Amino acid sequence: MQFKRVLLLGALCTCALTNNLNAGEKKTSLYSMAYEKNLPEEEQQYGVVRGKIKTSDGNAASYVSVKLKGTKFGAISNEKGEYQIKRVPAGDYTLVVSGVGLVSKEKQIAVSPKGIVMADFTLDEDHSQLAEVQITSRKNKFKEDKVSSSLRLQSPLIEVPQNIKVVNQKLIADQLVFDVVDGVTRNVSGTIRTGHWDAQYANISTRGTTIPAFRNGMNMKMPWGPLTEDAATIERIEFVKGPSGFMMANGEPGGIYNIVTKKPTGQNRSSVTLSGGGYGLGRAAIDLDGKLSRDGRLLFRLNAAAQTKGSYNKFNYTDKYVIAPVLSYQLDSNTLITAEYTTQRVEAQALGTYGFSPKGLGATDPSFFIGDPTLDPNKLFDHNATFYFSHNLNKTWKVNSQVAYVKYGLAGGTPWPSTIAENGDMKRYLNISEELAINKNAQLSIMGDVETGSVIHRIMTGVDYGNLKTWGDFASTRVADLQLTGDAIFNIYNPVYGSLANPPSFDRSKSIKIRSALAANLPYLTNLTYTGAYLQDEIRMIDEKLRLTLAGRYTHAVTVGKSNATQISDNAFSPRVGLSYSITKNFSAYTLYDQSFLPQSGQDIEGNIFKPVEGNNIEFGVKKDWFDGKWNAVAAIYQITKENVLTSDPRSGQLIDPNNPSAGVYGNYSIQTGQQQFKGVELDISGEITRGLNVVLNYAYTDARVSKDTRADYIKRHTPNSVDHITNGWLSYRYTKQGSVLDGFGLTGGYQIQLGRHAGTIAAPLALPDYYRFDAGASYERGKFSISCLVNNLLDRRLLTQGSFTNVANPTATSVSYYTYIYEVPRNARVSVSYRFK
The missing domain is CATH 2.60.40.1120 (Carboxypeptidase-like, regulatory domain)
Known part of the structure; x- marks a missing residue:
């Protein structure tokens, strides 16, 4: 009840403020009103x-x-x-x-x-x-003090009662990262990437659950997308830990990652970069940033990149290009409008790089390729148009709004084994793979401060809207057997390529929308709409040392199936309570309670519609800046409880009527009695430890287990794609002594270690081998030129990013159970040369 009163008070303050915003600058000084009356x-x-x-x-x-x-x-x-x-x-x-x-x-x-x-x-x-400034600008500054405006959080990170990690552009460049798949997760505690369709999307998890992709604060989550963001468009990546229901509306309780794209700066930061490396890597990127008007009110930025990349899989490749123009116009001193467009095109012989073997994980050579060079490649695209509007109502209050339209598509085919014999003979089938997704988002937020005596209320309120529609076809057409010419048999230990008897092709004359509407066996159809309203009051007391955050979000979500009869409507209120205290100027402690919810489609055996999955998080942490803020450390401990998890109905496969066997048996049904708990400890360190030496160090312990289930033997089992212990490190040293021949020379290196890795499913758990990876490189900067080289997987270890087990119920001479896995890229080197125009 007290919580609702505070929310009501915040709403009244916001309304009172809005009524005064148009009365003129003399009457809108909230500070003056506070001093005069309160x-x-x-x-x-x-x-x-x-x-x-x-x-x-x-x-x-x-x-x-x-x-x-x-x-x-x-x-x-x-x-x-x-x-x-x-x-x-x-x-x-x-x-x-x-x-x-x-x-x-x-x-x-x-x-x-x-x-x-x-x-x-x-x-x-x-x-x-100026010489000092130039030297300073060459340092690899990995530490960030604030999040982007797209997250709508106005306070510095050290004051925010939540664990948020920012991976900035300088760190991305230092690690020679070309997209989100390229190892960005190493910079964030407890965060991993699970291999799947690497040419398509990132598949990132943190705190034991998969987290959705956001772009500039808007939810881009799709069933199989969006396309992996290219580094040419990325200004920074913000990893928000915990349910974040207040910001993200709906999703898994682990958190989100938010891609912040590059915007015009009005300064000449233009550059061109050429890169090359192992497995046929070639890349060119350009960044143009400048003014289109002398007064600096009309600005532009253009980022573009083209890349070709082979694979450790034979005959596999990925070619792509990305173009991202942005325009901004300063209407007056208080109003800024920005228009941004990004398009990507990708062609890949295969979306995934899977290995298979009945002998165990990693039993085949990394070069094994399940596809064939005579098959048509997969083609993917996305278009993203976004418009931003920002207006300062006065010195204290501002309004932000943005709308976005994303269209994503895939056309291709997916080969997969139908049977594998003990000796490695494999029969392969080829399914059509096609998808179309349209994602629309709109946001409006108002934020500012209100002073009541010595207390400051940092108010934020707003509304948002999202609609996601997807049409998927992965089953309507199948080539049952990819036969080789003659009597040749495809064997995983000695594969033969390029000799398919009849290379297949798919009929795509009918659009995917038409096929999805007509075919009853296409389950990949999504129509989700949500609207939300939220209010947050960050109450800053005791000279702003103590900060109490009270927030709430109401979300209405509607999921529609192929007919209105399967429409599911969900309503959720997500409270958020946080407390942060500055023990000293550079040392704070916080605690947080937050919630999330995720709509579920489908129904149980009685026809009851499934409730949304709910996540609750309790978290405690400390944050410390060291040596005048040059580097910082964040430590957190949390417990997330995930309710209403779907689990197998015990009646599945049993007789519908024991007294009438002819009535048949139940199919595979689920019920909502499952619960999962995620407990963990996190530590993140980043920044300049000593002159010229910048580091990123992190460690996380994650205990992700089933806590309730209809089957007692499932309880206490680890959830898939979770890791007990993860630690990562990255060191970058730059020598900066003017007049020295070594001035501008740098060394970089890092490690990734994962111990206690859980894969497979809850019903069929699988342990992945421990993961040890080491990288090392060097760089040199002089004037406008820079050159960097990096060797990844220095020890050339056979590392796995994913694994599962397929159990064949009735093994035969030609069909046995087998393992599926994806290798990390073997040892490879990269070199980049950059030129800055200023």
Whole structure:
């Protein structure tokens, strides 16, 4: 009840604020209203100093120091160049503004009781410091202090009561990562990627559950997508741990990962990069960033990349290109609109790189290929158009909105074994593979601060909408047996390629929508619509050292099958309660309770519609910045409980009527009595430990098990795709001594270790071998040029990213049980050469 009262109070504050926003700047100073009406008398002797700082070329001066000379009062400007110093005692002061590479300035100000002093600055470059700035810019700064605006969280990461890890563009470049599949997860504790259709999507898990892909704060989750993001378009990747129901509407309780795409900066950061490497890797990427108008109001950015890549699988390859233009226009000092479009095209001989053997995991050579070079390749595409609108209502409040349209498609075929003999003879069939997905998203949010005495209410409220429709055909057409010419037999230990008797092709004359509507045996059909409204009040008390977050989200989700008769409507309220306390300026502790829900399609044996799967998270953690914020450490402990999990109905396969055997038996049905629990400990360290040495270190212990099930023998079994112990490390050292021949030389290296790996299914659990991988490289920067090289999987170990077991109920001479697995890429090297235009 108390929680609902707080939410109501937050809503009333928001409404009261909205009614005053249009009354003019003089009447919309919330700070003035607070000082005049709400402050105790002893607090009315304080004032506020705030303003905006920009450079001489009109760009915002971010992270600039602002201090009142001779006092302890000060602030740092944010990414928009804005700063604010609160609770300044009345009196006369000298305001000093300074930043690296900028000429410092001073201004005399007088702070009056209950008053607000506006002090803006324009700073010139200090050419005597330019060399220092250039050296600083070459450092690999892996630490981030804030999330992007697309996550709608306004406070610094050290104050947010949640474990959020940001992988920035500099770290991605340092590891020579070309897409999300390329090992990005190594930078985040407890996070792994499970191999599957690597040419299509990333399949990332954290805290024991698969997490959906977001793009600029909007849910892009599709049954088999979206297409893996290319590094050419990525500014940063934000991994949000825990259910995050408040932000993500619906999904698994492990969390989300949010791809933040590159936007125009107004500065000349243009560059071109050429790369090459093992297994026929060739890549070219260009990044153009600049102004289209002299006044800097119309900006553009164009990122494009083309890549060809072979495979350790014989005859397999992946070719792709991506084009991503962005335009932004500053209507006035308070309003910015941005339009972004991204398109990708991919051609792959096979989507996956599977190995098979009845002898055990990894029993065939990595070069084994289940397909054939005479088969038609798979072709994939996606189009993503997004429009953004941002408007500052006044100095404190702002409105953000965005809409996105994504269209994704696949046309190809999937070969798979129908039988495998003990000696390795395999019969293969070929299924049609085709999919179309359309994802629409819209968001509107309002955020700002309200002061009531010495307490600040950081309010955020908004609404969002999403609609996902997918049509999939993976079964309507099948070539039962891919026969070789003559009497040749395909054997997994000695395969023969290029001699199919009759290379098949599929009839795609009818669209996938028509086929999905007509065929009763196509289960891959999705139509999910959700709308949500949310409100959050971050109550900042005791000089903002103590922060209580109270939030709630109401979501209405509708899932529609092939007919309206199978329509499922779900309503969920997801509360969020967080508490964060700054023990010191650079040390905070937090606790969090959060929820998620995931709509379920289908029905039980009685025809009852399944309830949504619900996730509850309880979490505690500490965050510490070290040595003036150069590096930080985050430690967290959590427990997630996942309710309403589908499990097998004990009546499946039994007689419908024991007294009438002719009535038949029940099919395979599920019931919702399952529960899973995920417990764990996480530690993340990142930043510059000492001059020139940047590191990313992490460790996670995850205990993911079945806690309730209809079958007692399933209880306490590990959930698939979870790992007991994961630790990763990445070190990057840059020598930066001017005048030295080694100036700009760097060394990089890292490790990945996974122990206690669980695969298969709950019914048929499978343990994967322990995972040890080591990488090492070197780089050199001089002026506008840089060159980097990296050797991945340095010890050339046979590493597996996935495994399962197919049990043949009645083995014969030509059909036995077998293992399926995917190898990590064997040892390979990469080299990249970059040129920056400025």
